[in-house]
Amino acid sequence: MILPIIIYGNSFLRKKCIEIDKSYKDINFLINNMYDTMYQAKGIGLSAPQIGLSIRLFIIEYNNFLKQKFKKVFINPIIIKKYGYNLISKEGCLSIPNIIENIKRKNNIIIEYYDENWKKYKQHFNGLLSIIIQHEYDHIEGKLFIDNIFILKNILIKKNFNLNYNLYKLYKLSKLYKFYLIYRSRYRI
Template identity: 50%
Template sequence: MKLPIVAYGDPVLKKVCVDIDETYPDLQQLINNMWDTMYNASGVGLAAPQIGLAIRLFIVDTKADEEEEVFKKVFINAQILEETGEAWAFNEGCLSIPEVREDVMRKPNILIRYYDEHWKLHEEKITGFAARVIQHEYDHIEGKLFTDKLSLLRKQMLKSKLDNISKGNVHTDYKMRFPRQNKRR
């Protein structure tokens, strides 16, 4: 089932999320719904806060980047343990912030510990585009958005565009929930 994506300005996007355990209700169905939602919106990652849940869960599928091998995983209770290498800029976007793309600096290598959807614990090093997508989604479960990484001047330049997004004055091909509008589309 395709779920509405929460738009910029919703308080859930600024919450530090809580861990879940194996008893979380209907977790597999939630993960399936997140895949459907992400693919429907042509995303490469989706975090639970983006569908209104303040839990430490996100998914990543980098198939959209044809230069790198496919990387498709579920991350539960993830913790980035280390970020290394020289930070590099990449033009990022976010399903919760449609029509806004900005260069964001991130380090190319991460060491992450997480559970998969079968509750198997992993600790692995990830590099390149997959690491960047994970860092972006990880920021979501930490209550951060890519716009938080921009300069104060750049944020000021985007203010009216971001306000319009929160009011629902934006076009998307997927369902969204807007914090300053009572209806869904």
């Protein structure tokens, strides 16, 4: 069954989600509906808050360029550690349609979670999978990827401004130097 996806602006997306236990009713039915919804929306991840449930659950299905399939359910996940170098990658979100921006995230994570059979895992992920997991994890923490956009853009704008300003100063100095050389040759200073 296709479920409606909550769109940006709804305060529900800003709520921190609660843990669930094995007694949660119809968890497998919910997970199947989440996959159907994600496929319909052409996404690679979907979290419970995006469909109106304030529980710590998200799903991912991703096929990499080698056609290797990664499909996983994360129940009550906790990111234990984020580390490594920063990756900047383009991200979008089913709850924020038509917005794609560069976001900075750590390359490696260690995460603890349960799968749909309540088997507990502690795993390391890196690269694109790490980014996808961090994106979905942010949803259950009441955060959205756009929370990171303005900080990054401000840094880039400031760096770009400083670079342009320094180039402008060099250009001005070179013009002054050329003027000095012309002036010197004319007046034999």
